[in-house]
Amino acid sequence: MSPPLLSVRGLGKHFPIYGRGFVRKVTGLVRAVDEVTFDLAPGETLGLVGESGSGKTTAARCILRALTPTAGTVLFRPDDGPAVDLATLPERALKPLRPRMQMIFQDPISSLNPRMTVGQIVAEPLVIHRLARGAELDDRVADILRKVGLKPEHRSRYPHAFSGGQRQRIGIARALIMRPSLVVADEAVSALDVSVQAQVLNLLKDLQAEFRLTYLFVAHNLDVVRHFCDRVAVMYAGRIVELAPVHELFTQPKHPYTRALLSAVPWPDPDVKMRFDVPGEVADPSRLPPGCAFHPRCGECFAPCRTLRPELIEAGGGTRAACHLHDPVQAAQRRATG
Amino acid sequence: MPPVATTSVQSDTVLEVVDLRTHFVTDDGTLPAVDGVTFSIKRGRTLALVGESGCGKSVTSYSILRLIQKPGRIAGGRILLHSARAGTIDIAQFNDNSPGLYEVRGGLVSMIFQEPMTALSPVHTVGDQIAEAILLHQPVGEAEARRLGIEMLRKVGVSAPERRFDQYPHEMSGGMRQRVVIAMALVCRPELLIADEPTTALDVTLQAQVLGLIRELQRDIGCSVLMITHDLGVVAQVADEVAVMYLGRIVEHGPVREILKHPRHPYTQGLLKSIPSLNTGARLASIPGSVPSLQAIPPGCPFHPRCPHAVAGRCDTGTPPTLQPAAAAEVTVACVRAGEIPVS
Numbered sequence: 249m250s251p252p253l254l255s256v257r258g259l260g261k262h263f264p265i266y267g268r269g270f271v272r273k274v275t276g277l278v279r280a281v282d283e284v285t286f287d288l289a290p291g292e293t294l295g296l297v298g299e300s301g302s303g304k305t306t307a308a309r310c311i312l313r314a315l316t317p318t319a320g321t322v323l324f325r326p327d328d329g330p331a332v333d334l335a336t337l338p339e340r341a342l343k344p345l346r347p348r349m350q351m352i353f354q355d356p357i358s359s360l361n362p363r364m365t366v367g368q369i370v371a372e373p374l375v376i377h378r379l380a381r382g383a384e385l386d387d388r389v390a391d392i393l394r395k396v397g398l399k400p401e402h403r404s405r406y407p408h409a410f411s412g413g414q415r416q417r418i419g420i421a422r423a424l425i426m427r428p429s430l431v432v433a434d435e436a437v438s439a440l441d442v443s444v445q446a447q448v449l450n451l452l453k454d455l456q457a458e459f460r461l462t463y464l465f466v467a468h469n470l471d472v473v474r475h476f477c478d479r480v481a482v483m484y485a486g487r488i489v490e491l492a493p494v495h496e497l498f499t500q501p502k503h504p505y506t507r508a509l510l511s512a513v514p515w516p517d518p519d520v521k522m523r524f525d526v527p528g529e530v531a532d533p534s535r536l537p538p539g540c541a542f543h544p545r546c547g548e549c550f551a552p553c554r555t556l557r558p559e560l561i562e563a564g565g566g567t568r569a570a571c572h573l574h575d576p577v578q579a580a581q582r583r584a585t586g
Numbered sequence: 587m588p589p590v591a592t593t594s595v596q597s598d599t600v601l602e603v604v605d606l607r608t609h610f611v612t613d614d615g616t617l618p619a620v621d622g623v624t625f626s627i628k629r630g631r632t633l634a635l636v637g638e639s640g641c642g643k644s645v646t647s648y649s650i651l652r653l654i655q656k657p658g659r660i661a662g663g664r665i666l667l668h669s670a671r672a673g674t675i676d677i678a679q680f681n682d683n684s685p686g687l688y689e690v691r692g693g694l695v696s697m698i699f700q701e702p703m704t705a706l707s708p709v710h711t712v713g714d715q716i717a718e719a720i721l722l723h724q725p726v727g728e729a730e731a732r733r734l735g736i737e738m739l740r741k742v743g744v745s746a747p748e749r750r751f752d753q754y755p756h757e758m759s760g761g762m763r764q765r766v767v768i769a770m771a772l773v774c775r776p777e778l779l780i781a782d783e784p785t786t787a788l789d790v791t792l793q794a795q796v797l798g799l800i801r802e803l804q805r806d807i808g809c810s811v812l813m814i815t816h817d818l819g820v821v822a823q824v825a826d827e828v829a830v831m832y833l834g835r836i837v838e839h840g841p842v843r844e845i846l847k848h849p850r851h852p853y854t855q856g857l858l859k860s861i862p863s864l865n866t867g868a869r870l871a872s873i874p875g876s877v878p879s880l881q882a883i884p885p886g887c888p889f890h891p892r893c894p895h896a897v898a899g900r901c902d903t904g905t906p907p908t909l910q911p912a913a914a915a916e917v918t919v920a921c922v923r924a925g926e927i928p929v930s
Contacts, residue, residue, distance in 0.1 A: 299789035299790065299791065299792075300789050411876045411877075412639075413876060414876075441638035441639050441816065441877075442638065442816070442818070442857060442860045442861060443638065443856060443857060443860045443872050443873040444638075444872070444876060445860065446859075446860035446861075446862075446870035446871065446872035446873075447870075447872040449862070449870055450869050450870055450872065453868070453869070468789065468790070470790070471819070471861065471862045471863045472862055474862060474863065475862030475863070475865065475870070476862070508791060509790060509791065512790050512791045512793070512794035513790055513819065514793070514794075514797070514817065514819030514820050514822065514823040514824075515819055515822065515823075515863060516818040516819045516821070516822045516846060516858070516861050516863065516864060517822055517846070517863075517864075518822045518823075518842055518843050518846060518847075520822075521823070522794060522823050523794060524794050524795065524797060524798025524799075524801065525794075525795075525798060526791040526794050526795065529759060529761050529792070530789065530791070530792075
């Protein structure tokens with residue numbers, strides 16, 4: 249097996265909370281991302297799912313160094329170079345690596361500059377990195393526009409002349425013109441209507457096969473994730489609580505939070521009933537409960553959950569879950585004490 | 587004069603919308619956002635109005651409460667509310683600002699909006715906002731309004747309602763605010779609740795709680811619900827009936843199970859095939875092209891340029907097809923080829 253393209257170890261992003269007053273003492277920490285660890289194989293699609301505030305977007309941005317992480321390492325192995333730790337690399341050393349990792353954003357309106365033509369938007373990364381100019385630049389822009397299902401003659405138009413789905417194609421073209429190996433798609437289809445969403449998902453699949461892309465797919469729509477991803481990491485309150493192959497996650501969810509999440513999804517089938525009674529609200533990352541952050545909402549909570557933070561451990565079927573129920577020692581004690 | 591048509595109330599229907607047309611007059615011409623929509627809602631039942639952006643589902647719901655602002659206007663049709671309390675009222679006939687309209691809004695028919703942030707006033711306590719609705723519609727004093735408001739907050743699952751009653755919206759989480767909005771909408775026990783994408787901005791576990799709450803209160807109060815949504819999952823879980831809209835018209839209408847399991851209109855079929863979980867293959871089926879603008883609605887059936895079953899000469903000329911009874915009970919389809927297209 250080829251080594252992972254990306255190895256994330258103990259990634260953390262803690263934002264300080266400042267008190268009032270002149271000195272502005274740090275009075276607390278928001279643990280937006282905490283001890284996130286996973287590997288991403290070349291050509292793989294990993295889904296990063298969770299509810300608002302779970303830290304999925306912050307984690308993705310830390311990996312691309314759009315934010316600087318406060319802990320952990322992000323080993324990136326592009327196929328044409330040695331492994332580097334993105335988490336600690338100085339800004340200057342980071343720039344030549346930027347073309348290898350690109351991002352597709354959620355909002356196809358605010359992520360495109362309204363004063364630039366489509367041709368300028370798509371060409372800009374190549375211009376900034378001085379990778380092409382003149383006729384070669386024109387050729388590459390025309391080529392990538394064709395690849396994402398737009399026409400080369402669209403290059404002289406402005407973003408407002410396009411529909412939501414077409415705008416998202418422009419964003420995809422801008423990311424892929426750099427021939428990246430890693431693409432982070434942050435809610436890339438969430439703003440689209442379902443029929444257009446299907447077109448864009450198909451396009452992303454086709455481009456992945458053609459360019460051997462590796463996707464980190466940040467999403468909250470579990471239906472889309474089930475269709476699109478190979479493996480899924482479920483985040484809750486800044487941590488990964490379950491990491492599993494996609495089929496395993498949807499058929500044999502191991503973590504009680506994953507089970508609650510899946511049971512609350514309204515599937516478009518009147519015969520598959522959803523649960524309306526998932527209790528509680530998402531934990532506040534500035535005031536996390538001790539032990540497992542999910543324990544106040546968990547129906548299977550027992551003694552260690554209130555004090556001991558669970559680590560990601562093997563839970564069978566290729567799944568890793570952060571839950572004491574899957575720790576043989578804790579589970580045995582639970583059975584013994586009833 | 588309040589436009590009361592008749593006092594004889596059809597017992598099983600709460601709302602009848604007949605040939606509703608809501609148009610927006612702009613410099614680029616008249617845009618028919620809603621163009622000949624007809625449906626009815628049975629007492630105590632839930633009708634989902636479903637469709638993609640720009641299909642006119644929200645404009646339809648805003649029209650029912652006469653919340654359409656200029657340059658929009660109701661160009662025709664009737665909106666008959668068969669109220670058990672006030673008899674039959676044609677909402678389309680009211681003048682703006684007529685007292686009868688205020689009796690309908692928040693009293694007989696109320697509405698929940700998509701954004702719980704913008705639906706609440708930031709400078710009034712939630713208690714004042716709930717009490718305002720009570721004082722407008724019920725002959726009670728302030729002390730009684732407070733008691734009713736606190737009771738309603740408790741019903742929607744707000745903890746410590748006596749304390750919460752005097753708080754401002756910014757002191758509450760998004761989930762709590764959406765509960766307050768629901769309390770405000772239902773405190774006067776309306777006969778019809780319009781919910782416009784009530785859970786679109788919410789996370790999945792919160793969405794489940796809010797949908798469950800609406801369902802529970804609907805049973806409790808006995809009101810009907812008009813659910814506006816783009817999410818066919820929400821439709822499958824909460825609706826009794828579905829009406830699918832495309833470019834300002836209803837293209838298919840019927841019981842939820844029949845429409846989702848055996849769609850007959852090519853647009854409904856395409857919409858359902860685009861949903862990942864209803865797909866079996868690696869590639870998703872999608873509807874080719876995109877929704878045309880209201881300025882350039884195709885002639886004949888508005889869906890024909892994107893339709894895999896369109897036939898030249900039949901689908902692309904003449905007036906748009908109207909809803910006709912289909913082979914299944916209570917299903918109507920607006921497609922000239924409805925009988926010929928295989929039912930999936």
